[in-house]
Amino acid sequence: TPMEYLLPCFLLRFKEFNPAVNLQVEVGFLSDVRSSLKDGLADAGLLMVPEHLKVSLSNEFEFLEILKDNLVAVFSPIHRMTRAKPVDIQTLSRQPFILDKPGSDNRLFIDEILLLNQIDPSALNVKLTLRGSSAIITAVSQGLGVSILPEMLTRKWVKAGLISTSPLKCKGVDLTLLLIKLKNSWTDVVKSLWRFTEGFIEIYGSNPPCLQRFTPL
CATH class of the missing domain: 3.40.190.10 (Periplasmic binding protein-like II)
Structure with a gap:
């Protein structure tokens, strides 16, 4: 976090x-x-x-x-969704997803967003489950999937040009x-x-x- x-x-x-x-x-x-x-x-x-x-x-x-802070959509700089600002959570949820491990705070944030926006977690196309935000961001930067993370965590990676972020259009983004x-x-x-x-x-x-x-x- x-x-x-x-x-x-x-x-x-x-x-x-x-x-x-x-x-x-x-x-x-x-x-x-x-x-x-x-x-x-x-x-x-x-x-x-x-x-x-x-x-x-x-x-x-x-x-x-x-x-x-607020939760944002995270994807590689060349992902087609970089043009979508804000990103609709329903649209994002259909992308290959990279999640933090169960029990982690980052996983809690995503679970709460899915719950508030009536999205079935079992319907997610989970590509990878990793440990920690750094591993998630590295995988996202390599184009392996998308994720949702606190905006503060992403700043140095965005500044380095390794990932892109967009605001989320949904309930439950405020931290x-x-x-x-x-x-x-x-x-x-x-x-x-x-x-x-x-x-x-x-x-x-x-x-x-x-x-x-x-x-x-």
Whole structure:
């Protein structure tokens, strides 16, 4: 997910904000973060979630919205659909598809889009199932199929001319990056991280430092 670009600069700046803090970072899927918080194994988590799923978190968790992203259609630069902007999800779903592995966040994003737009997942022409966005983008760039990914993930590849992207014409494309914690759970570290994140949002908005070099002017 976009966290692979955002996490390093986010944590580096938090460490500068609070040098005394000792950080231990565990990487996992959305379900892993939720269970780690509920089981007391983590103080806070960073999640990229579909906008409509935020409601499902609000009963147990508090969160700050750090930035927004959106899902886009991804294909090779010479694919005939590069001229279609935006791309209709029904049309895209009939193309040879490259998916992330089941249980991954990228797979969750696609599963939710299919559900919201009443597309049967079993009807997809799945060409490949790979592990991680880099493998998916490499396969797409070689013309092996199309995919759907968060726009932030694709920026450096688009800038390099290896892939093309188009907005999606469908429900469920909006994503939100959240800092999340259990309700009424305030350790000193969480208080410090919360204050830092509020300042981070105020300073950088939707274009934090780790993304700026990939953002078109």
